[in-house]
Amino acid sequence: MKQFKRLAAVAALGALMGTTAMAEGLSTPNLAYRTGPFAATGIPIMNGQADYMAMLNARDGGIGGIAIDFSECETGYNTEKGVECYEKTKGSAIVTQPWSTGITLQVLPKTNVDEIPILAPGYGFSPMADGAVFQWAFNTPLSYWDGASIILKYLSEMGDLNGKKVAFLHLDHPFGKEPLPYLEMKAEAMGFELLPIPVGLKEMQNQSAQWLQIRRERPDYVVLWGWGAMNAGAITEAAKTKYPMENILGVWWAGHDADLKLVGEDGKGYKSVSWSFPNPDAPVMADVKKYVIDAGKSQTNPEEMEGVFYSRGLVISAILAEGIVVAQEHAGKPDISASDLRWGLENLNLTEERLEELGLTGMVPPFSTSCSNHTGHSGGWILEWDGAKFVKASDLIMPDSEAISELEMAKAKEYAEANAPWPVNEDCQM
């Protein structure tokens, strides 16, 4: 009986506190994943995000004089935990950062009712770019369809794609299937043969069947749409089967330094598209080092700081911080609400000069958003592994916005119809 009493006491306490958790400053919770099967890729990004906000707090005392409460809620990339975290943090939050496609899918309709902006930089659902329909969702600066478009553009620069065979090795999961509609459309228009090869969640680490198929079919290029353990699996398998590395092109989540370090020299020539780039000389890196790392406020190690993913974390937080700045100017007060921040994220204008001012030179391409464009379509670079680190292999390549926005509008409309009644932004005329 005693145990039950104690349990009941804990339950009552938990229920009470769950609702009253209040924090000082602007609450920008992050649904982090430092545990679970994807932790290896999650930790550098989460560290980058947290370090940038910690740097702002230490250097400027927050943003506009108000501290940023950048708390993390651990999801382990698990959708159930993610929804739990969303419910737990949404009370005082002005933004939510769900971090997995599964969590995004679940949280997306809820944010529309709860009226909290959802910031999913470089992931989530591509039609979220249609800001008139997805009022509360932002996937700056590039969507997956943009990524696919940049890859195809880069490949056709290498030579006409007509008559070529392109294998699309992807995770059999909403994330991996996301670019398929765009690629299928383009395959028809450009005349190449698309060969989708799905990798089940259970086969991530052992892709011998898939690579056997690649060996048999001899595609000219392999487009890799993987995440977590799948990338390391694909890259080691490619090195084993002697598939030419320079013909593999990955999405930005497939450009993790640690995955390539496993094969080292053998991975030379492997490419990945990216909208962020580590620039160790950028002023922001020096500030992070001075105010956060040297002050002992972070667990980040120097090796991690050089990586692509850590800098991507910094860029993500910088985008959010810029959204807060814009929102504060518009609202005329530092203590902004969730709908103020929505306005801020919708009116971002990160020009070359502004990026310089922020100390982010060369770390992210300039872009701007509007009420009808929640992505920004910044364009991206192709990064190449030189055996020890990623280097830029191309200039900035812009996505084929026209074809994409058509597809976006059509799919966004479909989504809104399937989820009727779905409130859309009527004022947005563009």
Place this chain on the structure above:
Amino acid sequence: MLYRTAGQFKTSYQADQALFPVRQDAVLLAVILAFAWVIFPLTASEFTFQTLLIPILIYSLAALGLNLLTGYAGQLSLGTAAFMGVGAYACYKMVTLMPWLNPIVAILFSGVFSAGVGVAFGIPSLRIKGFYLAIATLAAQFFLVWLFEKWGWLYNYNASGAIQVPNLEIFGVYVAGPQASSIVQYFVVLGVVTLLTVVCINLTRGNLGRTWKATRDMDIAAELIGINLMRSKLTAFAVSSYVVGVAGALFVFMWRGAAEPNLFDIPLSFRILFIAIIGGLGSVLGNYLGAILIVGLPVLLNTLPEALGIPISSATVEHLNIMIVGSLIVFFLIIEPHGLARLWALIREKLIIWPFPH
């Protein structure tokens, strides 16, 4: 003291065989029902609804369905999550093909589909038993999840391969989809779970339940006293899959709001099997206790450090959580291998004879 049975005289067989031979049990149940139907809805926050009350009820129902099959009829199954998936996808197809259909009817009807699939995969149980049957149900698990992924018609050819719950209403009140409020969903879940629990209690105490128990305890002896094993096993599969299917439909429509095929993969099956085992096989109460321990406790533990003001990173909390819940499971299984329901039964017996133990 609390459980003194003195003065409660039974004057007929009927009274002795009643659901609650001891009056205090009925009172206790009334208190629990009052909490569930009145006090929780009045006091709970959005967070409590979404992370504690609704999931615990749904997981309990799924475990109850499995318990009918494994605990009462003795047929070990590892395909629970797949049968939940059948319920969820059936419900999704019904509400998208027939938008006028009452969602609660759709949820209750979706169990029929999973019952059919369950019977089909239960046929091997006529020839094989124990671990071998578990492997046969594992086939259902793999096959059905594969089907959810590959058969585009099931998810209306959605590009992401996931199903999204549309907004559904009854008499102008949203009960499912993003527009639905938590309290409405809670009442729907509670209503369905209460109804099915009453049905299951009666089933297991009745003729069918006795047939199942006889099959479980010794199938040859059961056959010798004239029980049709085929009917007994297949009805167990049908009823169990029905309950599991309804739980699956609730799982997606009343709680998750969206589902990908791999949600119904084997980890979910194991989770429900663990709830049933830790709660106690062959009991109804155990499913609820098991779900509270496995689903509810981690959520509470996660909020604890913040509530007590202990500064600790959320990743560390998660690691601690796994350790604490894991050791609690081991602890409970050591002090009572037959599960939490048996533990409660022992406590209750001790309370009845207290303060004069023999």
